[in-house]
Amino acid sequence: MMKRITTFGLLGLLALSSPALAAEPWEQAVATAIGKPGAEMPGGVYRIGLPRSDLHVVLDGVTLKPALALGSWLAFVPHGGGQAMVMGDLVLTDTEVNPVMAKLVAGGIEITALHNHLLRNTPHTMYMHIAGHGDPAQLAKVLHDALALSGTPLSAPPAASPAAPETIDLDTAALDRIMGHKGKIGGGVYAFGIPRAEAPRDGGMALPPAMGAAIAINFQPTGGGKAAITGDFVLTASEVNPVLRELRQNGIEVTALHNHMLDDEPRLFFMHFWANDDAQKLARGLTAALSHVAVAAN
Known part of the structure; x- marks a missing residue:
């Protein structure tokens, strides 16, 4: 079973939230x-x-x-x-x-x-x-x-006319069911943002998930029910190798393992991954890996 610790105010998806007028x-x-x-x-x-x-x-x-x-x-x-x-x-x-x-x-x-x-x-x-x-x-x-010294686009795109909700060539209901979390469509990708159970801190300050402290799992359809997946698991030291072994056993390549912060508590390790295969098969492998992680309850 996925390790879950109940927390209040479970946060939604991060990277795909719609821009809002700055209130402050x-x-x-x-x-x-x-x-x-x-x-x-x-x-x-x-x-x-x-x-x-x-x-x-x-x-x-x-x-x-x-x-x-x-x-x-x-x-x-x-x-x-x-x-x-x-x-x-x-x-x-x-x-x-x-x-x-x-x-x-x-x-x-x-x-x-x-x-x-x-x-x-x-x-x-x-x-x-x-x-x-x-x-x-x-x-x-x-x-x-x-x-500005890079090619990063730094201006807002032109306002688009209202359009129908974005769709994606994946069985998202099945992915939600397998993952035990609800994803969100954005930019041609089906994305899951899964906060950890504990609130990490950096330099003594609490880090909300939107500061890069949540697990990110993204699916991009590649046709025929397949998807390319990538993202990162946010892990404590004791979780690293159980997750790594589970991913590899399920045909998911581990592509990087490192830190993102300098003064985080607990010390967090970020494990990146890649695969391109049947989307539901990959979701089952990712869920098996998540079973070794203390994630917030839905």
Whole structure:
């Protein structure tokens, strides 16, 4: 059975929330500095998604949708006195890494991790995790100026006319049933966001799931009931190898294992994965892996 500990206020999906008008002046200042509005998330987080829609990335013959594995994001949360903490994950090509890093460091933003999430993808992508504390608008300006040295789209897309709800070529009801959680369609991907049971902390501050502390599992249909899957499990040390073994036994490749933060409690490890196979078969394998993780109850 999946290890579950009841928590209050179980949070919904993170990365696919619809943008909302910033209700607080500091949120509007952040949106203006970045050049794109974000979404208000549970836990007081203001999160801006920055998908790398400019990139054409192929892995094992699958063209990756930005929502599957190419979504940069920035998440801000206030902590009093007009100050805020920002955390984020920036998707960069190899040649973008050093210019962006130099600009961030010069602006006082900390680099907390730099690594791959995928294997064999063309072009190769790196993932730079960042953290900072200070005036939220100033933090946003530094981040904007750094990302402007990459190809990351930094403007809001043109307003689209109302359309029918997005559909996807997967049996989402079956996936929900197998996973024991409800996913959400967005950007051509069916995504699950699963918070851990305990509230992780970084530098003594509680981290809501929208700050990158939730398990992310994404399905992109590849035809005939198949899907490419990727994402990351958020694990304590004792959970790492049981999850790794379960994924491998179910035909799911482990593509990276590392930290994203520097001062987290408990110490968290992020395990990334990849497979392209029957979607329901993969969901059963992922559920078996989740049985070794302390996740929040539905």
